[in-house]
Amino acid sequence: MRLALFIPCFVDQLYPRVGIAMVTVLRRLKLDVEFPAAQTCCGQPAFNTGYWDEARPLAQRFAEIFAGYDAVVSPSGSCTAMVRKFYPDLGVTPPPTFEFAEFLVKQLGVTDVGAKFPAKVTYHDSCHALRELRLKSEPRQLLAQVRGLELVEMDQAETCCGFGGTFAVKFPQISYAMDEVKCHSIAKTKADYVVSADSSCLMQIGGYLQQHNPGVKTISLAEILAAT
């Protein structure tokens, strides 16, 4: 299987460790991965702001760069959703692209990746993973197999954290209020970590927690799965 990594631009720039963690896990599963160096952004910021004509060339570019791979795997539900769900709206046929947890559980049939992470964690369902890709049980199946990990569900796991890309920039007060509601729900679980498939959500949540509740840390699902 020819497997390509799609590392979204903000993971590349801001959270490279998330991409590295994903590579670590895939290699532990004896998979060869390639990183097509020409990749940049999937086009989502333009698409979500209404600039479909500006997003389309990037979608076409993405399809060309990742053509010929059996699977493309990405540590982001949001960018995966952009490719798989929204490229067709731009008239572009998406390459077979999967979110990391989805790829492990649904494509490889793997739930135990040999990880150990002795901590109490709560899982935040990122909206795109949950509602565009319909991933609810997959990340939880993976977390259930992590040694030493205790998963506690928060009461508003499915409520948006308020990031929403340019939404957070255009409407910072609304975004902040949503973040606050989310973080109150997280804090009530008394978890040590909040985990998610999307680093953008964790950036939003982490920003609030750092100021108001520094006892709770954020970590990506890939990093937990990479930990041994």
Place this chain on the structure above:
Amino acid sequence: MSASSQFLDAARQKAGDLRHRAVIQKAIGAYDAKVAEGKARFTDWQNARAIAAGRKWDAINHLDRYLEQFERTVIANGGQVHWAEDSAQARQIVLDLARQRGVRKVVKSKSMVTEEIHLNDALEGAGIHTVETDLGEYICQIRGEPPYHIVTPVMHLTKGDIAQTFHDKLGTPLTDSAEELTMIARARLRQEFVTADMGITGANFLVADTGMIAITENEGNARLSFSLPRIHVAITGLEKIIPRFEDLALLWPLLSTSGTGQSLTVYNSLVSGPRPGGEFHVILLDNGRTRLLADAEQRDALHCIRCGACLNVCPVYKNIGGHSYGTTYQGPIGSVITPHLRGTQEWSHLSYASSLCGACTDVCPVKIDLHHHLLHNRRNAVRQQFDNPLQRLAFRLWLWTMQSPGRYRLAGKFAALAGHLGFKPPRHFPMPTGATFRQWWAREQTHGGPASPGGPSVPARPGPSTSARGDARTTGHGGES
């Protein structure tokens, strides 16, 4: 001030109003619990949604046929049908009916369409005393406020707020008893019912094959509104049509379950003509709905049965409240349809005021693709050049950057430099400061085998044994702001 600036001001203020947030969380928390019970009563909720969406699809995609059938059947039942292209025509029809018949007092039951056409102001302006008889709407009326929510007009008020309103406006003693408050309103409203000349209602469904209108309510005031006065005028959006009487068997419980969690609302009335010696008029309002019908991509927004579920689940609505929108229809459905009904240029800002979380689409009982329509509205606004020219330029520059890995890397370096210089982006957005993934990958390929020289490392696991270095890297998500 533009609708957009008004929205921003109001939303900003409400988002930080913690009392408001607590009141709404409590109200919607109770709603959520009841709806969960209600959905559990369905053998297959998802299948029920799919069938309901199919019925409404049929109705909307054959709107011409079903509306004409409805007109024929209503007339055959002894009623009259009026077609109104816009708000002004609808108001004029009501005013003409009222004048010709010497109407001096109107009782109204809850109707968002009459809010849409600003009927109360028109009636009062013509010297016709107009009384809202739904308890929530009555409270709105005496407070001089528009409804906060399409189903729950005073969701934002506590019992204490309502007692205070009654005390201030009606001079009644303060009480914390809901029963007493209801009795205060009831005592006043009963007098109005028996002396009104005309009753105005909305309609939840227009049944094409039998020529009936279906009205759903919990207080009995709608029944009194259309049965006590001699003249009944029902004003309704033309999208409320359903093909067959039997469709109600599904749509009634679906509406009440999504609206309030009830199996059925307390009163479900069917009006199939005038009472003896009376008159029955139905006003079918277009007011931009056929523009939406012409848009094949978003036509399903006309499926809406106004249950309010998308408002109740919307994290934006819950934080900014119904009044911030400045529209008749609030929340996701309002943000979707208002640009079509009232203009893209003035109302597309609402389509941007969403994180596109999609919770609305998941709860919609008639499967309107709400959050994707917000995306469509954004695209339409850009296509019609209602966007900010600077923003357009920024996205073109961004595209140019992203079309080349070299330019992309350079942009990343500039951002990293800005980060090193201490540039603070808005809110929590961190600036890149370390090695990128692609740098790590390149080095790793050169050196062969896993390595992380100078770059980020795979986190160590947590716990007392974790090194400070590992911990800092593990928890850095919130650390760069």
